[in-house]
Amino acid sequence: MLHADAHGAYERGAAWRRQPCEHCGGEYFYFNEQLGYGEAASIMFIGSVEAKHAAAREASGDLLFRLKHFGQLVRCPDCGKFQAAMIAQARQELASRALRRGIAWTLLPVFGFAISAMFIKAVEWPMLGMFVSGLLGGVATLSIWYLARSFDPNQDRYLIWRPDKETEQKALTRKAFEFLVAEGAIQDDGPTAL
Numbered sequence: 001m002l003h004a005d006a007h008g009a010y011e012r013g014a015a016w017r018r019q020p021c022e023h024c025g026g027e028y029f030y031f032n033e034q035l036g037y038g039e040a041a042s043i044m045f046i047g048s049v050e051a052k053h054a055a056a057r058e059a060s061g062d063l064l065f066r067l068k069h070f071g072q073l074v075r076c077p078d079c080g081k082f083q084a085a086m087i088a089q090a091r092q093e094l095a096s097r098a099l100r101r102g103i104a105w106t107l108l109p110v111f112g113f114a115i116s117a118m119f120i121k122a123v124e125w126p127m128l129g130m131f132v133s134g135l136l137g138g139v140a141t142l143s144i145w146y147l148a149r150s151f152d153p154n155q156d157r158y159l160i161w162r163p164d165k166e167t168e169q170k171a172l173t174r175k176a177f178e179f180l181v182a183e184g185a186i187q188d189d190g191p192t193a194l
């Protein structure tokens with residue numbers, strides 16, 4: 001029998017990020033922490049080691065891409081605001097997580113009722129169950145997805161999710177950052193593995 005396996009790999013890393021502020025025109029620095037993900041498939045046992053290596057390589061590449069292009073929800077230490085790109089990224093992540101989970105939690109009872117329909121004589125009840133759970137799940141998923149899309153921490157519109165307090169306040173002003181680099185307290189020499 002043919003056996004295929006998917007190998008997934010994660011790599012965590014961080015790098016200092018310079019962030020211009022679009023609200024007050026200043027700039028700030030923070031230690032941007034990201035998680036890279038890679039995936040590769042192997043067939044039977046042949047290629048399983050290679051697949052693991054390929055997944056790890058892909059995770060490293062993804063991590064570097066994320067460190068370069070993605071940031072975290074970190075407030076400007078001068079004016080206290082978040083940047084539009086950070087909010088857009090968080091909205092997208094929240095919305096796609098809401099969709100994935102919502103669909104999974106909707107399909108679960110729908111399949112449950114579908115299976116029970118095979119064993120119950122009065123098919124109307126499982127059918128009704130499928131319809132009701134599908135409808136409720138669909139409405140709940142869409143509502144949470146909509147709430148995720150309207151997430152805006154600058155307007156205090158959190159609704160379903162609050163940014164991590166520690167992350168949100170970890171920015172350094174340019175002065176503090178330059179002082180700490182000069183003192184040797186922090187090193188700014190590119191991505192670091194975590």
Ligand SMILES: [Zn+2]
Pocket residue numbers: 021022023024025026076077078079080081
């Ligand atoms: Zn600012």
